[in-house]
Amino acid sequence: MGRGLGYAEQIKAIAAVECVSWKTPDGLEIQGWLLRPHGQGPYPLVMNVHGGPVWQWHPFWLGRRRYAPFALLVKHGYAVFFPNPRGSSGRGQDFARRVVGAMGGEDTYDYLSGLDHLVQKGIADPKRLGVTGVSYGGFMTSWLITQDARFAAAAPISPVTNQVTKHLISNIPHFVKLFLNDSYYNPGGRYFQYSPVMHAHKAKTPTLNICGALDRCTPPEEAVQFHNALLENNVTSVLAMYPEEGHGISKLPAAIDFAARMTDWFEHFMPSRP
Numbered sequence: 001m002g003r004g005l006g007y008a009e010q011i012k013a014i015a016a017v018e019c020v021s022w023k024t025p026d027g028l029e030i031q032g033w034l035l036r037p038h039g040q041g042p043y044p045l046v047m048n049v050h051g052g053p054v055w056q057w058h059p060f061w062l063g064r065r066r067y068a069p070f071a072l073l074v075k076h077g078y079a080v081f082f083p084n085p086r087g088s089s090g091r092g093q094d095f096a097r098r099v100v101g102a103m104g105g106e107d108t109y110d111y112l113s114g115l116d117h118l119v120q121k122g123i124a125d126p127k128r129l130g131v132t133g134v135s136y137g138g139f140m141t142s143w144l145i146t147q148d149a150r151f152a153a154a155a156p157i158s159p160v161t162n163q164v165t166k167h168l169i170s171n172i173p174h175f176v177k178l179f180l181n182d183s184y185y186n187p188g189g190r191y192f193q194y195s196p197v198m199h200a201h202k203a204k205t206p207t208l209n210i211c212g213a214l215d216r217c218t219p220p221e222e223a224v225q226f227h228n229a230l231l232e233n234n235v236t237s238v239l240a241m242y243p244e245e246g247h248g249i250s251k252l253p254a255a256i257d258f259a260a261r262m263t264d265w266f267e268h269f270m271p272s273r274p
Helices: 007-013 065-075 093-097 107-120 136-147 163-169 173-180 196-202 221-232 254-269
Strands: 014-023 029-037 043-049 079-084 124-134 153-157 207-212 237-242
Touching: 007 014, 007 065, 014 107, 029 065, 029 107, 043 065, 043 107, 043 136, 065 079, 065 254, 079 107, 107 124, 107 136, 124 136, 124 254, 136 153, 136 196, 136 207, 153 254, 163 173, 163 221, 196 221, 207 221, 207 254, 221 237, 237 254
Parallel strands: 043 079, 043 124, 124 153, 153 207, 207 237
Antiparallel strands: 014 029, 029 079
């Protein structure tokens, strides 16, 4: 990079890094992190759902390639929200187990109530809310837009959208059985109940489906299915499959295209300058 274009210069776009907390509808306290851009709110806001689900957002270096879109979004005037819902690590086994058997259950409302909190505080613009995430975050991004119509744009990355095919063609079939606590041959059971593709007819949100062609953990067929289901139901959808990427987009030059493509998607459907 040329002089003045390095990480230290780019990161000046972040006006504040804040720890936020809120109460869910069932009274559970949830914590997360917020990156604010310069200027006055309410800001257009993109929520980034972490993977796992047993993982957590904590302070990290935004210079890593897979995090480049979020530094870019802040530079374009977006706030970025990193929630740690039930099921996240760092708060003990009981907190982590709250997502077992119900991926997409009560944790759905942890995210939505977090957004409600930021809207009520005057931080987030309710008409310019976006959502993204990788792996479990990709699942939850796909899931949320079938459950709630508030999102102006979405970008699921390396998602799970059909729990049956995830079980049968991924390299971690035991994950689905363990976390859903059910079997795919149970008609109408949790494999079907918590598959975003089964609810795609309820979605309205323009969606950029991102996947790696070499991904064995959440195979690209997951993104393809959801993309086709959205199109079949007249929802704006684009599929971006990176031929040399696996689980997440992190290698060059794909990482550059990924950051620019995702930023452009949110800028198109929820402009930073309304």
